[in-house]
Amino acid sequence: xxxxxxYRASTTAPVxxxxxxxxxxxxxxxxxxxxxxxSVTLSQSDLRTHTTASCSSTFEGPxxxxxxxxxxxxxxxxxxxxxxSLRALRSELEDAESSLPKLSTxxxxxxxxxxxxxxxxxxxxxxxxxxLVRAIADLYELQQxxxxxxxxARQGSGSACRSLLGxxxxxxxxxxDDGLDSHARLVAPKSHWPDMRALxxxxxxxxxxxxxxxxxxxxxxTSSLFQTRTKEVVPKEMAEMEKAIKSKDFATxxxxxxxxxxxxxxxxxDTDPPIFYLNDVSRAAIxxxxxxxxxxxxxxxxxxxxxxxxxxxxxxxxxxxxxLKTFLPILRQKEGWGKxxxxxxxxxPASPQVVEVLEEGVSRVILTSVGExxxxxxxxxxxxxxxTVDT
Amino acid sequence: xxxxxxYRASTTAPVxxxxxxxxxxxxxxxxxxxxxxxSVTLSQSDLRTHTTASCSSTFEGPxxxxxxxxxxxxxxxxxxxxxxSLRALRSELEDAESSLPKLSTxxxxxxxxxxxxxxxxxxxxxxxxxxLVRAIADLYELQQxxxxxxxxARQGSGSACRSLLGxxxxxxxxxxDDGLDSHARLVAPKSHWPDMRALxxxxxxxxxxxxxxxxxxxxxxTSSLFQTRTKEVVPKEMAEMEKAIKSKDFATxxxxxxxxxxxxxxxxxDTDPPIFYLNDVSRAAIxxxxxxxxxxxxxxxxxxxxxxxxxxxxxxxxxxxxxLKTFLPILRQKEGWGKxxxxxxxxxPASPQVVEVLEEGVSRVILTSVGExxxxxxxxxxxxxxxTVDT
Numbered sequence: 001x002x003x004x005x006x007y008r009a010s011t012t013a014p015v016x017x018x019x020x021x022x023x024x025x026x027x028x029x030x031x032x033x034x035x036x037x038x039s040v041t042l043s044q045s046d047l048r049t050h051t052t053a054s055c056s057s058t059f060e061g062p063x064x065x066x067x068x069x070x071x072x073x074x075x076x077x078x079x080x081x082x083x084x085s086l087r088a089l090r091s092e093l094e095d096a097e098s099s100l101p102k103l104s105t106x107x108x109x110x111x112x113x114x115x116x117x118x119x120x121x122x123x124x125x126x127x128x129x130x131x132l133v134r135a136i137a138d139l140y141e142l143q144q145x146x147x148x149x150x151x152x153a154r155q156g157s158g159s160a161c162r163s164l165l166g167x168x169x170x171x172x173x174x175x176x177d178d179g180l181d182s183h184a185r186l187v188a189p190k191s192h193w194p195d196m197r198a199l200x201x202x203x204x205x206x207x208x209x210x211x212x213x214x215x216x217x218x219x220x221x222t223s224s225l226f227q228t229r230t231k232e233v234v235p236k237e238m239a240e241m242e243k244a245i246k247s248k249d250f251a252t253x254x255x256x257x258x259x260x261x262x263x264x265x266x267x268x269x270d271t272d273p274p275i276f277y278l279n280d281v282s283r284a285a286i287x288x289x290x291x292x293x294x295x296x297x298x299x300x301x302x303x304x305x306x307x308x309x310x311x312x313x314x315x316x317x318x319x320x321x322x323x324l325k326t327f328l329p330i331l332r333q334k335e336g337w338g339k340x341x342x343x344x345x346x347x348x349p350a351s352p353q354v355v356e357v358l359e360e361g362v363s364r365v366i367l368t369s370v371g372e373x374x375x376x377x378x379x380x381x382x383x384x385x386x387x388t389v390d391t
Numbered sequence: 392x393x394x395x396x397x398y399r400a401s402t403t404a405p406v407x408x409x410x411x412x413x414x415x416x417x418x419x420x421x422x423x424x425x426x427x428x429x430s431v432t433l434s435q436s437d438l439r440t441h442t443t444a445s446c447s448s449t450f451e452g453p454x455x456x457x458x459x460x461x462x463x464x465x466x467x468x469x470x471x472x473x474x475x476s477l478r479a480l481r482s483e484l485e486d487a488e489s490s491l492p493k494l495s496t497x498x499x500x501x502x503x504x505x506x507x508x509x510x511x512x513x514x515x516x517x518x519x520x521x522x523l524v525r526a527i528a529d530l531y532e533l534q535q536x537x538x539x540x541x542x543x544a545r546q547g548s549g550s551a552c553r554s555l556l557g558x559x560x561x562x563x564x565x566x567x568d569d570g571l572d573s574h575a576r577l578v579a580p581k582s583h584w585p586d587m588r589a590l591x592x593x594x595x596x597x598x599x600x601x602x603x604x605x606x607x608x609x610x611x612x613t614s615s616l617f618q619t620r621t622k623e624v625v626p627k628e629m630a631e632m633e634k635a636i637k638s639k640d641f642a643t644x645x646x647x648x649x650x651x652x653x654x655x656x657x658x659x660x661d662t663d664p665p666i667f668y669l670n671d672v673s674r675a676a677i678x679x680x681x682x683x684x685x686x687x688x689x690x691x692x693x694x695x696x697x698x699x700x701x702x703x704x705x706x707x708x709x710x711x712x713x714x715l716k717t718f719l720p721i722l723r724q725k726e727g728w729g730k731x732x733x734x735x736x737x738x739x740p741a742s743p744q745v746v747e748v749l750e751e752g753v754s755r756v757i758l759t760s761v762g763e764x765x766x767x768x769x770x771x772x773x774x775x776x777x778x779t780v781d782t
Contacts, residue, residue, distance in 0.1 A: 222650075225657060228619040259613075259663050266616060266661035272646075273681055274653045280671045290664055 003101050006386045008054045009138035013131035013374040015047040015122055016040060016162045016169065017198065017312045019257040019304055020237055021264040023212075024220045024230060029077070030179040031158045034220065035234040038170045038187065038241050039162045040314065042198060043371030047122065051112040051131035052381035053139040059107035059386065066388060067112045067128070074110075081155040082133055083108065090140035103140055110135070111381035113391050116366070122200070122310065129156030130163035134374040146373060150184035166190050166372035168245045170238070193248050195317035196370040199327065202336075203281045203309040204363035212307040215268065215275045222272040229267050237263075250316050254302030257314060258289075261304040277307050281361030285311035288349040288358065292326045295350075317369075327365070330355050336365040394448050394492050397777045400529035401443040404522035404765040406513060407432045407553045407560065408589065408703045410648040410695055411628055412655040414603075415611045415621060420468070421570040422549040424562065425611065426625040429578065429632050430550070431705065432557045433589060434762030437729075438513065442503040442522035443772035444530040450498035450777065457779060458503045458519070465501075472546040473524055474499070481531035494531055501526070502772035504782050507757070513591070513701065520547030521554030525765040537764060541575035557581050557763035559636045561629070584639050586708035587761040590718065593727075594672045594700040595754035603698040606659065606666045613663040620658050625651075641707050645693030648705060649680075652695040668698050672752030676702035679740040679749065683717045686741075708760075718756070721746050727756040 016039035024034035063083060065072045074083065090104040110132060114124055133153040137144065146164040154161035154171075161183060162169045167190040174182030210218075219226055237256050244252035268275040278286075282305055289303045289311075300319040304312050315323050325346020332342050349355055381389050407430035415425035454474060456463045465474065481495040503522060505515055524544040528535065537555040545552035545562075552574060553560045558581040565573030601609075610617055628647050635643035659666040669677075673696055680694045680702075691710040695703050706714050716737020723733050740746055772780050 224624045224654065225616040225619055225661075228616055233615045255663075259615075259661075262663070262665045263615065263661050266657040269660060270616075270650075270654050270657035272650050272653070274677065276669075276674050278667075279674070283667050283670070286665065 002057055004056065004058050005101070006054060006056045006058070006382070006384055007101070007103060007106075007139055008052060008380050008382055008384075009135050010050070010052040010377050010380045011131055011135040011138060011374045012044050012048045012050045012377055013127045013134055013163050014041045014044045014166070014371050015124070015127045016159065017042060017304065017306065018159065018162075019253070019302075019314070020234060020241055020260050021306075022158055022171065023216045023264050023267065024226065025158070025216065026173070027177070027179065028217065031078075031154050032179045032182050033158060033171065033173050035230040036171060036173045036238050037159070037162070038168070038238060039159070040196060040198070040370050041163065041166045041169055041190070041373060043368045044375065045371070046366055046368035047116050047127070049112055049114050049124065049127040049131040050377070050379070050381065051110060051128075051135040053132070053135035054109045054111075054380075054382040054386065055103050055106035055139060056386060057106055059109055061107060063108040063110070065110040065112065065132075068114060069391070078156050082129065082152050083136070085152045085155070086133065086136045086140060086142070089137075089142050089144065093141070108136065109382055109386065111388050113381060122202075125157040126159040126163045129153045129160035130374060132156065133160070134164065138376055147183050147185060151180065151182070154179070154182065164373060167192065167370060170242065187242055188245050190370050190372055193245065194370060197315050197317055197320060197323075198366075198368050198370075199313040199315070199323060200366040200368070201285055201311040201313070201327075201331070201358070201362045202364045202366065203279070203311070203361055209277055209308065210275050215271070215307060219267050219271040219275070223267050223270040225270045226267045229263055233263055251299045254299045254314065257302040257304050265305065277309060278305055279309045279361075280357055282309045282311060284354045284357035284361070285313070287351060287354045288326060289313060291350050291354070292322060296322055327358075330359050331362055331365055334362060334364050336367065338367055340367060396492070397445060397447045397449070397773070397775055398492070398494060398497075398530055399443060399445045399771050399773055399775075400526050401441065401768050401771045402522055402525040402529060402765045403435050403439045403441045403768055404518045404525055404554050405432045405435045405557070405762050406438040406515070406518045407550065408695065408697065409550065409553070410644070410693075410705070411625060411632055411651050412697075413549055413562065414607045414655050414658065415617065416549070416608065417564070418568070418570065419608065421573075422469075422545050423570045423573050424549060424564050426621040427562060427564045427629050428550070428553070429559070429561045429629060430553045431587060431589070432554065432560055432581070432762050432764060434759045435766065436762070437757055437759035438507050438518065440503055440505050440515065440518040440522040441768065441770070441772065442501060442519075442526040444523070444526035445500045445502075445771075445773040445777065446494050446497035446530060447777055448497055450500055452498060454499040454501070456501040456503065456523075459505060460782070469547050473520065473543050474527070476543045476546070477524065477527045477531060477533070480528075480533050480535065484532070499527065500773055500777065502779050504772060513593075516548040517550040517554045520544045520551035521765060523547065524551075525555065529767055538574050538576065542571065542573070545570070545573065555764060558583065558761060561633065578633055579636050581761050581763055584636065585761060588706050588708055588711060588714075589759050589761075590704045590706070590714060591757040591759065592676055592702040592704070592718075592722070592749070592753045593755045593757065594670070594702070594752055600668050600699065601666050606662070606698060610658050610662045610666070614658050614661040616661045617658045620654055624654055642690045645690045645705065648693040648695050656696065668700060669696055670700045670752075671748055673700045673702060675745045675748035675752070676704070678742060678745045679717060680704060682741050682745070683713060687713055718749075721750050722753055722756055725753060725755050727758065729758055731758060
């Protein structure tokens, strides 16, 4: 009798927010970057993708993916590359051990759910591809390390490779044409520096800007300052950032984070036509952080912005009070404070203009912290009959 | 009997708006720039400083300056440098020809009036120092050429040196330590390409940003992209821009103008702490120009931004209709259209968001064109008794 079992594996995977930014590909088809990058993996309590990978000889038709209850295409070059690599690794196992079920030949059913609003413009593709790769690797019982799997996730979405690991994660640009040296690398685990916090100000942008995939290649092609950034600026910043993380030197971590974000957005602005991700609300967030640091007399917080207007503000747990006293007075009414005592009062940012712009422009907040890499979970989004569980 | 005559000379001087930006000093006390720059001198019908320089043996006390009816200090290092240089040149004449009145020993009374709102954030210091230098040079009957006088105006305000000439004017950075090769140079007179127009959108900024004097030196000290801009980018853009002006190639003029403005603002953003002059209104103006060019199927307009949010949009007279049809429908209610037929209707910019932001954020417009350098005028702001004329 043929194997009619429904094989399943489920994982959750985190979002990561870079402090040294990925912007520009040296090889667009393999997602090989022009420069190394470095990120903090964020806690999955607050931001995660939950994915169940399932396969069975009884599944018919092509592989499918349901994300937040909506069917997604798996026939993009990026998705196909991930699935192909994972099947090849499974196939190797099956070739070596003939008693193993031939999962590599079965159709895949993938179901994913994000626990945060997709519309928030957070780096959901990183968590998405990390969860997809990790869940299928578990389904296939692959023995590859997270770093090895990061090579596969990278082909799905560049920054996804960094979400295969927790804590503080580098993505080395590598120099090989086949990209086999362009993978995630652990700089330090969460346990090394667990008190890193992040306050995300989600900005109600009326319209999404230029997609990062398109934008970064336009920058590569047109910005006259871009080469200097990738060849000279980033290598120095990477070295300084790794050192800061290893020695838990927040002031340096913060200074590099802020100037790196500004350097990245500067090359966006130097693109033809110019790309703007920062808007007046982002500028107000920058101003608020500058004022807070000035008032504290030391650098207690750092802003960074991805390809959008949302501000991610890193700080240490010990300084949470100062951060909350700046932002709570003006953003108290917004969603997302969770268990925070929203009665905390403080002077808020000094400039009335900053207060007004943030109050109007921030739609919600997310309070989170450094977190772990993907986690296997027993909750499956596909039941033992192969049906999608209602979420 | 002692000479009791009131000597007077009056001039008007223009504003200039750079298309290759001056940002960064290699010598702050002499106002020697890190890179060459290039500007269009704007018509004095729309923007000018009118200055009367006067001196007399009967004037007592120190030199004085009245600007828009308010006393201004002449004891800044910059003003003193200009006055000293001009007196030295006069003194040479007096030494050579003993019959000349000893104007160089008399106190100066200077009265200046701008015909545009100072609050508009337009480059008034350029027109101001150009008028001051030109008026005193005329008072002293100096024979120096505008280029020679530009060396003096440069010490007052860097960009003022370009306002000593009309049309299309370069300011060469020079390499000498004494700055004697860092002066204005005529690229082409107004008559060479008289149909250049400029529409200025004056943005109602709630607050003035970082002053350019402070800002540019912070950029020099902290931006890691700045060296590439001054050493590699600007020299190429200067060459391309001069060629475009000489061959009246508007498409190239426009493309270089826009990417130069973006490159300059990119290095501002790459400054630590970052400097933002562009705001959401500036971004909407950029978007409107991009849409207009796209719709026209060719580059008919170019935006540029100085150290502030105001947009200056260059275009050729032949394309005025297209420009007006974009901006008039949304800015009809604003001051500054002058003799323009404000009934002109058009589709306006395509994006509703652009329309809304411009309508809200632009406080007035200025419609002007390429213009001449300083002009001697018979209207004196000081009467023949040495009294300030009511203006």
